[in-house]
Amino acid sequence: MSGAIDLATIWAFIIAFAVFVYVVMDGFDLGLGILFPLFPAKADRDIIMNSVAPVWDGNETWLVLGGGGMMAAFPLAYAVLMPALYAPLIAMLIGLIFRGVAFEFRWRAQGERNRWDLAFAGGSWLAALAQGIALGAILQGIHVEGRHYAGGWWDWLTPFSILTGVSLVVGYALLGATWLVLKTEGLLRERAYHLCWYLLFAMLAAIGTVSIATPFLHIQYAQRWFTWPNVVLTAPVPIAVAAVAVALLRALANKQDSQPFYLVLALFALSYAGLGISMYPYIVPQSITIWQAAAPQNSQLFMIVGVAILIPLILGYTAWAYWVFRGKVRPGHGYH
């Protein structure tokens, strides 16, 4: 049985990795959509779109891996979480439809301010907010009976889930702004810098508020974080967040080009690790553990062979695609 336990843990890390890669990769391109209303000029918007046009599709594929992988490796968790998050997930899917088609459609519609710009911004807002709300709804706990979700279809909506929803919008916007610093030049880059300051403070406030609110949700969360000897392992997380925040402020003050983006990635990684510390070993908090949800061993084994070979390959050619489109995006000579 110990073999099965190890396999379930490995799979929990694989799914967590897929979701994290999704969050940071689609995070910055959703962030661009969130920031879209602040860049009304068509020339700016063209550059912003072009900075992600060749890679957004790959970024979004990690979401399919997170969802599909969960169905395969933890079918019970998938079967409980998806109905519990019904409304936010449908909203997310609809948001992703609007912003996804906008990448091609906005070049096909005529006019200075076309409605697909609106679809791109609105879809990005909706998707980001819905993802954050879904996260909050998972953290606050889900009513499970037997192998089924047993709550109502508005259970996800609480002040806490709204808080996590708004927090994720802020976080994605900050990622997007630092991406623009990295990928653009001139006035556009200056404005992105400027936004980074506001968004960084907003994000630090969001991280702080969510961190304070989480232990009040369940006594288990508080015990996980504040009891001895757990503190030895948990205390470094907020300390590291503070250190990264200081480094970010310095990077912004020094007008660094790529550092802000990577430091925000680190901020996301730390926040994500914090979530992991709160949730582990539950996949549906306080009701289903990763071992209870795990698919039979031969399903997890069958897939792990593929994962071991294919994920490095995928990371390799994804990195190559980013490398091909490296550097600043310039109007007129962007991609040719």
Add this chain to the structure above:
Amino acid sequence: MFDGLDAVTLARAQFAFTMSFHIVFPAFSIGLASYLAVLEARWLITGREVFLNLFNYWLKIFAIGFGMGVVSGIVMSYQFGTNWSVFADRTGPVIGPLMAYEVLTAFFLEAGFLGVMLFGLNRVGLKLHFFATLMVAIGTLISAFWILSANSWMQTPQGYAVNAEGQFVAADWLKVIFNPSFPYRLVHMVLAAYLTTALVVGAVGAFHLLRDQHLAGPRVMFSMAMWMATLVAPIQILAGDQHGLNTLEYQPAKIMGMEGHYQSHPDGAPLILFGVPDQKAGEVKYALEIPRMGSLILKHSPYAPMAGLDTVPRENWPPVPITFWSFRIMVGMGFLMFGLGLFSLWCRWRGTLFQSRLLHVFAMLMGPAGFIAVLAGWITTETGRQPFTVYGVLRTAESASPLAAPAVGSSLLAFVIVYFIVYAAGLTYLLRLMAQPPHPGEAGPPKDVPARAAGITPAVEGIAR
């Protein structure tokens, strides 16, 4: 507006609606990705500019179609959990890995190389660019492999056991993947995708030839498309026949539904050409039939006995009126394609391939025929396996999520509204692109406006700095 409908019916309506809108795009992308690879290869080999123009022309159309396929596909991958959670819990250990392999081997490959294929020709060089195009094309085929394997396992489940939690678990992965109906379904679907694309390409070529017979691009694409129809339509009819024989062996009730065989025929079944299936009465009214022809086609003997739905408990009947008619629509489209192929061959032999207005009008009208056939075929196979999600083992009614009807009704309404907005716009843009003939120096997908209207570039750069 959804009064009186239960949550399961609404969830089925939502799945059918979102699936129908989704499937037409992969069907088109599979064929078009391969076509683009062929065009680029011919350009690289011959150096003739017409192939590059055609490549860039269809690449713009591919970009739109692919994007719409991706976003509607993400909806599908989450719907198993949101609306069919019991199904997901119970079949996840078997079909989950197949879909995970689809993501790992196909979706990432397509998405990873799509950016280079669309925007990278002048960044990576000709050979690497062709490699990217090939990877996208191969990705679409690998995707078809896994998703059709998963679907086929639901139709003809093999190689599984059931564990204490009631979940299906794989006893033999090779038997799961290569289940009995999979090879037939894979061949039938990939050929359908190639035919669908060929008919669209042919229709666009014909449309421009009707205006000007001398355009180089439309001549090349029309000729290529008509070769495809000529060669593949008859192969597809044979493949469909073989698929049907496989279905007769493993899902006989589906064949009874397709044929309208409510009654058993101990000494040779007729082929019902048309009629009005009456599910309540259990008979096909006003049937126009050819005696013993059904047995001849399905059993290759006019006197072979054939069982009807009267041997199947009523609660296991498929909805015959839908299965019966969608099957006839698919077959009708298939024979029209065959006819188009033959007619084009005749014109080609006579030397009037680019002159025959009748052929061009016929080809134009056949533009949507592939999509119609694909939809009708999927409706046939998916209604024909009802009332089961895993054939004979897990009933559709037992597969759904514990959701309230208003929740599912609201999401269905939202999808209907969103899809009609998005798909109407997408179709408009696609048709607008197709209405322009490919011309010399055809540009690839748009990157930004200055690239298309070079005159305003300095001004825009000035703003950005």
